Amino acid sequence: MLHFANTAYDTAHLLDTGVLILSFALLFQRRLFGVIRTYAYQALILAAAAAWQAHAQQAPHLYITAAIALVFKAGIVPFVLQRIVTAFNIHRSIETALGIGATLVAGMALVALAILLVLPVTTSSGALTRESLAIALSTVLLGLLMMISRRNAVSQVVGFMSLENGLILAAVGVKGMPLVVEISVAFSVMVAFIIFGIFFFHIRERFDTLDIHQVERYRGERER
């Protein structure tokens, strides 16, 4: 539908799609380590996508966003999460609220929805912008789906972080958007606080066994 061929466009498209495919990969992981590793790969591709946009748009500040994705999201966060899972002996397999097959079908429906939503309304914008926006929205929706369909707290956090990857993808894809760096820093601070605060301090003090399943017992089932 779009006859448009140059390296800037093709590369950006390839990287965006890579992020989206890894979102699907997150949906069918059954092991916690698999989820964390897949998330790290996604962050890696996000870093590449941001760096490519920095190059293509000649916007050097986006290199900072790329660096944050590379160091923090693809490096530190997965490392810390793995440490938490091993040290606290969290159950390694994932309970799903929805079957894997059904989740994937729902995921495809969400991608279709995102495309149908974004493409018709953005006819005035450039081809690259609108397509990467559609892919970014798909990634956001898949992240939401992952948060809904997983019961385990660690995989919910990973779902949130992959949703955030989609948002950063959208922000770097829109031409010349200001404050992208500030926004990605704000998100990273939030993620860091949540991981360190909620997981480490609260749970360690409260429960001697350090098993997140004990927290989950209180969640949702205690409607008053």
Add this chain to the structure above:
Amino acid sequence: MTAFEYILGIPVAAALALALVPSYRVAAWLNAFASAATLGAALSPFVERPATGVFFLIDDFNIYLIALTAFVAFTTSLFSLRYILHEVAIGRLPKRYVRFYHSMYQGFVFTMLLALSTNNLGVMWVAVEGATLTTVLMVGLYRTPEAIEASWKYFILCGVGIALALFGTILMYLAAEPVMGEGLKAMTWSELLPRVSAFSPAILNLAFVFLLVGYGTKVGLAPLHAWLPDAHAEGPTPISAVLSGLLLNVALYAVLRFKMLLAGNPGALAPGPLMIGMGLTSLFLASFMLYRRRDIKRLFAYSSIEHMGISTFAFGMGGPLANFAGLLHMTMHSLTKSAIFFAVGHASQVKGTQKIAEIRGLTASQPALGWALVIGVVAIAGMPPFGVFMSEFLVVTSTFARAPLLAAPLVLGLLVGFAALMLRLQGLAFGKAEGTGKASGAALVPLYLHLAAVLVAGIYLPGPLVAWFQNVARLLG
């Protein structure tokens, strides 16, 4: 330095200083002094109004909300003073957390004031995100399983909410960029407003839906309200007071700013029906939920959902009168609800429980506190002669005048909520006193101050204030 640099600078400096003060008694006082100083700075734009610049947006709408925010933050810090000392004394709150609490309190005030005063969509988003972050940590302060659950739920739901709001913000930039050119200008409120009519209506519509759902989660609009009762019930009571009294207002402010943008574009969808729908749903759901509450803070949290629903409904109706009613309702709700949380905080400390069934006969055991709670509940339920009655009356009459069919469910929802609160009040305030009757040693001044303001506003609204609100109502379109 301009007034706004003081308004934002004092809370930041206080947050940093409070992180370093080891004595919790000194910290509690310092918190109150810093809040008083912020209030002083927040009142100064009324005397000499700075001009809108690149960083700060200044109009009647936000300087009034900034003053309200600083005022409630100040009175809450006075309430928090005694409250926290008591919590430490009974060993519910370890001393080492108090430093963290005060520092976060000032951090929270800073993020709210920043969200209200900034001239930039992106900074506003960062500020609302920061407000979420600081309150998530404070809701989980007691570290009980319930508190951890509440802050987890709050983080998940509001995290998703602000993520969607960011997507909406990006779309808003996408809509503005072809007209405004790249860069900061395309994200600046004061630059966007005059030229919004040239934006692509389709992108504006899509952006607004994301923004309404996103910031609407933080307003506590049904069906996105699930975090609100838990967060109010499990955190320290001063935090419940500022959540209800201030944070919900700030989130609604964000929604209204975007509504103003949409109103400037003739091709864009009318945001009214969406807001009316969400407002009515919240009102109904919360009114019926009031009946089955057993926890006193949860009860008033649902009441907050109800009142935010009413305000959203009024702004959805639009027009000078309904907007006026909505603004008045926002203000009255903030003052009354924070006063109620002050009373509830003391009451649950005196009785040692938050269960409604175990708090009985407050007027007999604690007359000063009990009667203040009675007055607060009567006011929030919407009885004359209090301000909430006046604003609800205005909402209802303006709806009757323009859309009589919508007035019927509105009135029904109000009555259902009213009856529920009256039913609960019976047990809480009257009947045989149970539990200890010891003096609470409560600081009741902030409580009385709020109730007096609500009473005065119900009887007589000063002319300048009316004119001020009318101005803002016109601004809102």
